[in-house]
Amino acid sequence: MKQLIMKVFIQGTLLAITVAPVAGDICLTDVTEQSGITFQHTDGSSGRHYIVETVTAGLALFDYDQDGLIDIYFLNGSPLKGTKVSISPRNALYRNLGRWRFQDVTMLSGLGDTGYGLGVAVGDYDNDGDPDVYLNNYGPNVLYRNNGDGTFTDVTITAGVDAGHQVGAGACFLDIEGDGDLDLYVANYLEFSYDTHETTLFGGYMTYRAPVHNRPLPDILYRNNGNGTFTDISQEAGIAKHAGWGMGIVCADYDNDGDTDIFIGNDVAENFMFKNNGKGVFEEVGLITGIAFTVDGSPSASMGVDCGDYDNDGLLDFKVTSYQQQLSTLYQNLGDDFFDDVTQKTGAAAGTLPMVTWGVGFVDFDNDSDRDLFIACGHLQDNIDKYDDVSSYLQRNILLSNTGLGTFKDVSRTSGSGMQVKLSSRGVGFDDLDNDGDVDVVVLNSRAKPTILRNDSTKKGNWLQIRLKTRNAKRDAVGAHVILKAGDLTLIDEVHSGRGYQSHYGTRLHFGLGNHDQVDRIEVRWIGGGIDLFEKVAVGQLLTIIEGSS
Amino acid sequence: MVLNNSESPSLAPSVPPKMVQHLAPIELNGSTVKEQVAALREASVNLGQRLVTEFPRQAQSHVLLGNTYRQLGQSTQAVDSWNKALALDAQRADVYIYLAILAEEKGEPEQALDHWKKVLSLKPTLPGLRDSMANTLMTLKQWDDAIEVLHEEMQISPQSARTHYLLGRAYSQQKRFKEAATHYEKTVTLDPNWTEAYYELATVLMRSGQHEEAQHYRQFFSERKQQDKAGASYGYTEQEDLLKAKKTLAGLCANAADLYQAAHQDSIELALLKRTIILDPNNLAIRKRLAARYQVLGQLPEALNECEQIARLTPDDPICQMLIGSLNMRMGRYTRAESAYQKMIELAPKLSAGYHELAKIYLKTGKNLPKAQNLAQQAVHLDPTAANYYVLALVHHENGDKSSAINALKHAIQLDPGNQTYQKTYNQLTSGE
Numbered sequence: 001m002k003q004l005i006m007k008v009f010i011q012g013t014l015l016a017i018t019v020a021p022v023a024g025d026i027c028l029t030d031v032t033e034q035s036g037i038t039f040q041h042t043d044g045s046s047g048r049h050y051i052v053e054t055v056t057a058g059l060a061l062f063d064y065d066q067d068g069l070i071d072i073y074f075l076n077g078s079p080l081k082g083t084k085v086s087i088s089p090r091n092a093l094y095r096n097l098g099r100w101r102f103q104d105v106t107m108l109s110g111l112g113d114t115g116y117g118l119g120v121a122v123g124d125y126d127n128d129g130d131p132d133v134y135l136n137n138y139g140p141n142v143l144y145r146n147n148g149d150g151t152f153t154d155v156t157i158t159a160g161v162d163a164g165h166q167v168g169a170g171a172c173f174l175d176i177e178g179d180g181d182l183d184l185y186v187a188n189y190l191e192f193s194y195d196t197h198e199t200t201l202f203g204g205y206m207t208y209r210a211p212v213h214n215r216p217l218p219d220i221l222y223r224n225n226g227n228g229t230f231t232d233i234s235q236e237a238g239i240a241k242h243a244g245w246g247m248g249i250v251c252a253d254y255d256n257d258g259d260t261d262i263f264i265g266n267d268v269a270e271n272f273m274f275k276n277n278g279k280g281v282f283e284e285v286g287l288i289t290g291i292a293f294t295v296d297g298s299p300s301a302s303m304g305v306d307c308g309d310y311d312n313d314g315l316l317d318f319k320v321t322s323y324q325q326q327l328s329t330l331y332q333n334l335g336d337d338f339f340d341d342v343t344q345k346t347g348a349a350a351g352t353l354p355m356v357t358w359g360v361g362f363v364d365f366d367n368d369s370d371r372d373l374f375i376a377c378g379h380l381q382d383n384i385d386k387y388d389d390v391s392s393y394l395q396r397n398i399l400l401s402n403t404g405l406g407t408f409k410d411v412s413r414t415s416g417s418g419m420q421v422k423l424s425s426r427g428v429g430f431d432d433l434d435n436d437g438d439v440d441v442v443v444l445n446s447r448a449k450p451t452i453l454r455n456d457s458t459k460k461g462n463w464l465q466i467r468l469k470t471r472n473a474k475r476d477a478v479g480a481h482v483i484l485k486a487g488d489l490t491l492i493d494e495v496h497s498g499r500g501y502q503s504h505y506g507t508r509l510h511f512g513l514g515n516h517d518q519v520d521r522i523e524v525r526w527i528g529g530g531i532d533l534f535e536k537v538a539v540g541q542l543l544t545i546i547e548g549s550s
Numbered sequence: 551m552v553l554n555n556s557e558s559p560s561l562a563p564s565v566p567p568k569m570v571q572h573l574a575p576i577e578l579n580g581s582t583v584k585e586q587v588a589a590l591r592e593a594s595v596n597l598g599q600r601l602v603t604e605f606p607r608q609a610q611s612h613v614l615l616g617n618t619y620r621q622l623g624q625s626t627q628a629v630d631s632w633n634k635a636l637a638l639d640a641q642r643a644d645v646y647i648y649l650a651i652l653a654e655e656k657g658e659p660e661q662a663l664d665h666w667k668k669v670l671s672l673k674p675t676l677p678g679l680r681d682s683m684a685n686t687l688m689t690l691k692q693w694d695d696a697i698e699v700l701h702e703e704m705q706i707s708p709q710s711a712r713t714h715y716l717l718g719r720a721y722s723q724q725k726r727f728k729e730a731a732t733h734y735e736k737t738v739t740l741d742p743n744w745t746e747a748y749y750e751l752a753t754v755l756m757r758s759g760q761h762e763e764a765q766h767y768r769q770f771f772s773e774r775k776q777q778d779k780a781g782a783s784y785g786y787t788e789q790e791d792l793l794k795a796k797k798t799l800a801g802l803c804a805n806a807a808d809l810y811q812a813a814h815q816d817s818i819e820l821a822l823l824k825r826t827i828i829l830d831p832n833n834l835a836i837r838k839r840l841a842a843r844y845q846v847l848g849q850l851p852e853a854l855n856e857c858e859q860i861a862r863l864t865p866d867d868p869i870c871q872m873l874i875g876s877l878n879m880r881m882g883r884y885t886r887a888e889s890a891y892q893k894m895i896e897l898a899p900k901l902s903a904g905y906h907e908l909a910k911i912y913l914k915t916g917k918n919l920p921k922a923q924n925l926a927q928q929a930v931h932l933d934p935t936a937a938n939y940y941v942l943a944l945v946h947h948e949n950g951d952k953s954s955a956i957n958a959l960k961h962a963i964q965l966d967p968g969n970q971t972y973q974k975t976y977n978q979l980t981s982g983e
Contacts, residue, residue, distance in 0.1 A: 201791040203623055204587030210786070287772055288765070290753060295719075297749025297771060325655065338756065344688060345723050353657035388623035390655050407691075 026365045026372065026401060026411060028418035028441060028453040035452045036102050037072070039092040043446055044077040044116065046084075049199045049208045052138045052167055052192055053080065054380035055247070057117045058359075058427035058502030059444045062131050064109065065150045069096035070431045070508075072442055073133070074450060075117030081194045090114045091135070096433060100454065110152045115139050118189070119249075119502030123173025123182045124475035125159075126228055131476065134161070136168030136186055136502070161222055161230050167192045170249035170305075172498030174260045175479050176237070176280035178528040180470070181224040182478055182497070183280070185239075187246030187264055188217035203387030208380060211245050211267050218243040219264065223280065238282045244269050248304040248360075250499040252316050253481055255337055258529060260479045263291070265302030265320045275337075291318060291331050295341035300326045304427075304501030308362025308371045309492050310346075311406055314483070316494070319348070321357035321375060321501070324391050328352040328360070328375055348373060350410040351398045354391045356380055359428030359501035363439050367461035367512030369489055370402040376443055376501065378424030394422040397443065418453035425451070429505030437463045437540060439510050444503075461514040462539040467507070468495055468524060471547035476507050479527040480547075486516035513539055524550075583788045590795035590829075594618045594802055602631070605809055609639035614805050616648070621798045625652055643672040650682065659689040677707045684716050688723065696720045711741035718750060727758035745774040800830035804839075816847055834860060841873065850881050868898035875907055884915050902933035909941050919948050930958075936966035940975075947979065955979060 043053040057075035064071050072094045079085050090112035094102035106112040111133065119136035126132065130146040140162045144152035156162045161184060169187040176183045191214050200209050221239045222230035234240035244266035251260045255275065262274040262282065270292035274282035286292030294300050301323035307316040315333035322328055330348035331339040343349045352375060359376035366372070377395035385392050399415050400408035412419045423445035433440040433452075438460060441453035464484070468477035478497045483490065493509045513519070519537040524545055526532070532550035537543060581589065598615035605611035616631030629652065632645045650665035666683040673679065680703035687696035697720045703713045714736040721730035734751035737744055752767035803826040810819035823840040827833065837860050844853035854877040861870045875890035888911050895904035906929040912922035926942035943958035959976045966972060 200786050201584055201587060201788045202786065204584050204591060204791065204795065206584070287768060290756075293749060295750065295753075297746030297775070340753075340757075345691060347691065351657055354655065386623070389625050390623070390652070 025368070025457060025459045026399060027416035027456040027458065028365070028399070029416050029456045030418040030421055030451060031100050031454045032449060032452045035100055036104075037094055037450060037452060038104070039074045039076075039094070040089075040449055041074065041444060041446055042077045042079075042085075042089045044080040044083050044089070045447075046080070046082045047206075048080070048082055048197070049206055050080050050192070050194075050197055051190070051208055051211060051214065052116065052118075053077070054208050055118060055167075055169070055189060055502075056138075056426065056446065057444060058119050058170070058500070058504070059429050059442060059450070060120045060122050060133065060504040061429035061431040061433075061442060062122045062504060062507060064093065064111075064131060064133075064146065065095065066130060067096075069098055069435065070433050071096045072102060072429075072433075072450075073111065073120065074444055075120055075135070075427070075502075078114055078116045080116070088114045091117055098434070100434060100452075105150070109150060110154075111144060113137070113142050113144075115142060118168045119170040119187065119498070120504050121171040121173050121184070121498030122504045122507070123184075123478055123497040124473065125173060125182045125184070125224060127181055127470075127473035127475055129474050131507075134171050134173070134184060134186075136163070136171040138167045138192070139165055141168060141171075141186065155228070159228060159230055160232075161186070163188075163220055166217060169246040170264075170498055170502040172249050172251040172262070172496070173478055174251040174262070174497065175527045176221070176223070176260065176276060178259065178278070179226070180473070180528065181226050182475075183224045184222040184230060185249065185251065185262055185498075186220040186222070187249045188219050189247065189267070190214035190216055190245050202381075205383045205387050207383070214245075216243045216245045216266075216269065219246055221282075233280070237280055238284070239274065242272055242284050244272055247302055248306075248321070248499075248501050250305050250307050250318075250496055251479070252307045252494055252496060253479070254307070254316050254318070254333060256315065256335075256481075258525065258527075260527065263305055263307070263318060265305040266299070267301050267303070268299060270299045271302055271305075271320065285337065289337050290339040290341070294327070294329050295343065300329060303356070303358045304360045304376070304503075306360045306362055306500050307494075307496075310348075310362060310371050310373075310402060312370060312490060314490060314492055316492070317362075319360050319362065319373065321352075321360045324354060324356050324379065326353075328357045330373075346406060347408045347410075348400060350400055350408060351412060352377070355395050355398070356391070357398075358426045359443070359503060361428065361430045361500055361505070363430045363441075364402075364510065364512030365399075365439060365455060366401075366457045366459060367438060367463045367514070368402075368404065369461060369491065369512050369514035369516070370404045371512075372402045373400040373408060374398070374428065374430065374441060375400070376425035376428040378426065378446060380424075382424075382447075392422075393424055395424065396420065396422050397425055397428075416453075416456060418451065421451050423448050423451065427501045427503040429500065429503050431505050431508065432465065432510065435542070437465075442505075461512055462517055463513055464511045464519055464537065464539050465542040466509045466511070466522070467542060467544045468509070468526075469544060469546045470526070471530075474546065477526060477547060481525040482509055483523040483525070484511055484519055485521040486513055486519045489514070489516060508542065583792050587792055587795045590792075590799050591622055594622065594795075594799045597799070597802055597806060598631075601806055601809060602634075605813070607638060608809065609635040609642055609645075610805075610809060612638065613642065613645055614802060614809075616645075618798065618802050620648065620652070625656075628652070641672055643669045643676070646672070647682075650686070654686065654689075659686050662686045663690065675706055678703075678710070678712070680706070681710070681712050681716055684720065688716075688720060693720050693724050697724075709740060711737045711744060711747075714740065715744065715747055715750075718747070718754070722750065722754050722757075725757070727754040730754040731758060731760075745771060745778055748774065796829040800826045800833065800836075803829065804833075804836055811843075816843075819843065820847075832863060834863060837863075845877070850877055853877055854881070866897055868894045868901060868904070871897060872903060872907065875911075879907075879911065879914075884911055887911055900932060902929040902935075902938055905929035905932070906938055906941055909945055913941070913944055913948060916948075919945065923949055934961070934965075936962040936969065936972065939965065940972055943975065952979060 045053045056077040060073040074092045076089045092106045093111045095105045116138035133144040135142040143156045145155045167189040169189045172185045173182040223233045248265045259276040259278045264272040273286040275285045303321040318331040320329045327349035332342040355377040356379045362371040375398040379393045399412045401411045427444040429442045438455040443451040468480045470477045522534040524532045598618040601611040612631045612635035616628045619628035646665045646668040650662045653662035680699040684696040684700045700717045714733040718730045718733035731754045737747040748771040752764045756764035803822045807819045807822040841856035857873045871890045871894035875887045878887035891908040905925040909922040909925040912918040923945045926945045929938040939958045939962035943955045946955035962972045
């Protein structure tokens with residue numbers, strides 16, 4: 001934490017004393033400069049206001065080389081028509097060297113895609129024990145197979161997942177039918193071409209047009225054939241008949257029935273909740289469950305989505321970020337296939353009204369056993385300040401502390417230097433980058449350097465991290481569901497692949513435990529139906545659980 | 551195109567050249583839409599600043615400048631101007647409303663509530679005020695207070711769908727679902743086109759266990775939403791941006807004209823009204839106001855020209871034809887006046903005024919007197935007022951029917967016994983008997 005030198009007079013003597021700035025329980029410190037990360041995001045723009053510029057990009061936090069340290073992968077834009085560059089921008093992979101130092105290993109790894117990056121998901125699609133990477137681009141998508149030696153190979157064509165030349169969005173790996181391999185959901189945003197591109201004026205300033213002018217596209221669901229290839233099953237799975245302006249996506253078992261459902265935040269239209277029948281066939285239930293619209297029956301300009309049990313009632317709740325003058329919505333899961341928009345009553349959108357909000361995460365930053373909310377902010381209109389100063393292009397991100405009483409409190413101003421940064425953020429990822437038992441933050445900022453936030457919270461509770469591995473392949477068990485009990489506390493979480501704003505993070509589950517110094521019971525429900533139970537687990541460790549090991 | 555005060559659709563300007571120079575023209579000649587919008591925005595700020603320079607002690611000038619800044623998206627300057635207005639006149643409830651709305655948009659509900667409370671103290675019976683206040687209270691999670699002020703609002707606006715809608719929301723947040731459902735039902739009864747209210751009604755019915763009804767309303771909502779979507783116009787075009795900029799400046803010009811009128815600076819007032827019309831040519835209210843002001847100031851050709859413009863925009867408006875007739879009469883252009891009143895009778899055959907006025911023209915010109923008698927009788931038939939009887943009396947007299955004239959005058963005097971003219975005419979007619 002930065003410190004201030006204050007000069008005071010005591011009995012006529014000038015004394016210099018050091019005091020900490022006013023801070024709350026959570027402190028996120030900006031450590032970008034010391035990290036060695038030099039990545040600079042570009043949206044490939046040249047003032048022509050192509051709509052795709054506004055939505056790049058997500059990022060991924062994952063341990064690509066399996067050395068126990070979480071690495072960082074930034075997506076990047078690329079030059080759009082009319083933009084000239086001498087060196088092509090590319091995605092960047094930074095290897096975590098420990099002690100907050102990162103090394104650019106993009107060229108070594110082969111992950112330096114020069115396509116127009118939008119969304120990313122990480123999952124071990126070939127069950128060989130190491131994480132592979134899928135890029136959902138504007139233009140052809142890319143599947144990188146991890147070779148297990150720190151390098152990746154582009155296997156898109158062989159795997160059959162390039163998805164054509166579309167404007168992509170979020171992506172997720174999930175096992176739709178519990179057959180032990182990871183299928184792939186690819187969200188699409190809208191139809192775009194240079195020929196039909198138009199801008200508009202606002203207050204005399206050229207601006208990006210609303211996405212409603214571009215036709216929405218249906219998403220794609222690929223079934224993993226188990227041999228390194230995929231088959232597009234969007235039609236038979238019930239996905240293709242729904243076209244929305246897809247943005248963020250998270251796959252999760254919202255109804256606790258043991259299979260993975262799919263939630264998609266759609267821009268300017270109702271959100272989709274695809275309920276899985278357990279066999280990989282989906283029914284869209286957004287309207288009847290109450291998660292399609294906000295409390296007043298309006299669609300929001302959904303951007304990022306995440307899920308987490310904010311009220312510790314054993315059900316996954318959902319958060320959806322949105323556009324300026326819309327509240328970033330919190331949907332409380334009431335069970336029985338019903339959600340309630342509790343944004344207003346919980347204060348889960350405090351401070352978001354003048355902001356455009358993007359990446360989001362339910363994260364227990366202070367390990368007090370309830371999940372706080374981090375919301376990345378930044379306007380998409382780069383000249384908004386000139387015609388509407390209620391908002392601004394560069395915005396502070398928002399941190400809402402969970403009071404533990406079912407409400408949130410905006411603590412952004414008192415939560416460290418990292419929360420004072422004003423940029424135009426997009427994707428954000430959360431993980432324990434220094435393995436010290438708390439969750440740190442990485443923010444991708446449009447047209448700027450990223451922001452790396454170290455969790456320096458002082459009043460922290462106990463914690464436990466769990467990494468879940470499948471029985472045979474020992475890959476990260478995407479979709480596995482954990483119920484943890486410590487005294488009267490019950491916490492749940494799931495392993496997700498792809499979440500937030502077109503990003504990936506949090507493969508290792510993190511549980512803040514407050515004052516509980518032991519976990520009484522851990523129940524793991526694996527995709528496919530198996531359950532493992534563990535009792536009397538010590539806190540303060542990263543616990544790896546392999547399916548069937550209890 | 552150059553918009554300035556000397557532009558007038560057909561008649562020569564009556565604004566002195568000095569005053570014309572007083573308002574800077576807006577140069578829009580040959581420029582792109584973007585440049586035109588920029589010019590209009592600049593002109594708006596310039597006019598607003600001019601108002602506070604010329605009327606520094608009048609709160610209204612600062613309010614207008616503040617509103618201009620707000621419409622141009624410069625809220626910091628807007629607040630500064632509004633605060634100056636309040637320093638001059640702390641009773642300006644409208645300014646507190648602007649401040650409250652801005653605070654809401656900025657995500658500052660505590661400040662918004664303070665402003666709403668101020669409005670409440672100044673205008674306690676303002677319809678809809680408590681709805682806005684309740685909305686803010688709900689943002690602050692003060693549900694009980696919200697419900698209390700909404701019940702107060704129901705006393706002021708018992709048929710307000712919005713009040714019931716907000717009550718539905720407040721009760722719903724308190725998990726008082728049955729009460730919420732009652733108010734949402736009332737909302738859609740009062741305003742059946744409120745699509746979103748069906749959604750919320752469905753939600754609270756679901757929460758109160760009425761699943762079948764809930765599904766019905768949710769389905770209904772879904773169908774309506776699709777219809778709304780199909781009928782909606784999306785996006786915002788360059789031309790709309792230009793129109794918005796023009797309307798911003800037009801609104802400011804119209805309001806600025808009030809200040810100059812109150813200061814008896816008629817030339818500038820008229821110039822501003824003319825500029826308003828150039829910027830917003832379909833604004834009938836301003837055209838009527840300009841015509842009326844011309845009339846009051848004795849600038850009859852200009853008034854007539856404006857009325858003729860209004861008549862082109864609203865060819866079915868009989869009152870406009872009456873004004874045209876009246877102005878032509880005052881200017882001695884009887885043929886044109888006759889034509890206008892004839893048109894008025896065509897447009898509004900049940901209005902006695904057309905017959906009355908046309909009869910008066912014939913009286914004045916001494917032509918068509920038998921026809922004038924029919925007209926005057928028709929006027930009395932439609933509307934047996936003292937004035938109509940009086941004109942009938944005059945027509946009878948001109949047609950040599952003294953007895954009928956006296957009889958009509960008796961009716962006029964009976965209806966308006968204090969009218970000296972009627973009495974005097976009656977005395978003249980009866981003195982020779």
